[in-house]
Amino acid sequence: MTSHTRLAIAASAGACALALGVSAPALAEQQDQAMVSVFHGIPGMTVDVYANGDQLIRDFKPGTVTDPKALDAGTYDIRIFAAGKGPGGTPALEKKIEVSEGANATVAAHLSADGTPELTAFTNDVSQVDAGKARLTVRHVAAAPAVDVRAGGQPVFSNLTNPKEDTAEVDAGTLNTDVVLAGTDTVAIGPADLRLGEGTSNVVYAWGSADDKNLALATQTFSGMASSPRGVPAGGNGAAVAPNSSDLNPAWAAGAGVVAVAGVLVARRVARRRG
Incomplete structure (x- = not known):
């Protein structure tokens, strides 16, 4: 360099x-x-x-x-x-x-x-989420082409390009996720298990460089968006994940109910892209 x-x-x-x-x-x-x-x-x-x-x-x-x-x-x-x-x-x-x-x-x-x-x-969207749900946002900030983000092998976000993001509201629990080149099964990052606590807003960053083979994921979590009676003022914390980690397991997820998730888990698609 x-x-x-x-x-x-x-x-x-x-x-x-x-x-x-x-x-x-x-x-x-x-x-x-x-x-x-x-x-x-x-x-x-x-x-x-x-x-x-x-x-x-x-x-x-x-x-x-x-x-x-x-x-x-x-x-x-x-x-x-x-x-x-x-x-x-x-x-x-x-x-x-x-x-x-x-x-x-x-x-x-x-x-x-x-x-x-x-x-x-x-x-950062820190608005309330429905009971039993969590918000998942993926931000593409890597030196890499367009990607699809999958859960249980099925696309949740498609054709995401740098530096855009996409958001969905999903069931709280555990997502087995990976990032693939858009329209293919070629894995760029993952697989990784991501725990989503009820009433949280979770941001996943895909970062690094494809050419340098150091693509990685990092997570940021905001808590306290659960619907009444669990609603409390929103806080948050950030946690980084090593390149190609097999487990995204932020500290905020401790004690959260774990749900095995396969297929498309999006309960209500918010589907938002920002330039």
Whole structure:
């Protein structure tokens, strides 16, 4: 990897690091706040992140999803360094970032379909789900062609392209999933078992590079969207999964009922694509 590429990767990873404020309540209780997470999906660079002179993330590694953080709306001076090189040295990137109030978003630093580092902001759906259900969202942020996402061998999301997403409401339980090249049975990632707790909103990122053979999955989960009487304020956590993992098993799933799932499990298709 050239120094120019490393700088571009560090810049892309760092520009989204504004999400890590100093406090992390379950909800932004002030109208002038936002809940923001960061997903680092560019292989090959570990960075430290500073905002307004304070270190927010140390050794931020590819494949990591941060917990949602409450940020006051406003402007942040973000400075990004190669791990261990700040704050006295020259930053790989310094940029002022504007944080809008009322948002619940994840900013992803990832590769485009042709392998160029870039940033994409996604809105996280933390609205209520029906009793016994969970929300599943898949985001294609890998340097790879269009893919289908399957559960039990059957497509749930089809022809998903970078950097789009698709969403469905499914039965809570366990999904045996894989990612295949669109319209084929050629497996690109997986298989992997994904546990979906009742009343959760689960985001799966397909990231990495097909050419470099490091495609992987990472998960982000928001809890507390169950219908009454189980409804509670929505929180969330992020968990990363190693390349081609055989088990996606976030800590939030502990104690959730496990249901063997085969075939098409979509109970109510929300089917949403965002550019």
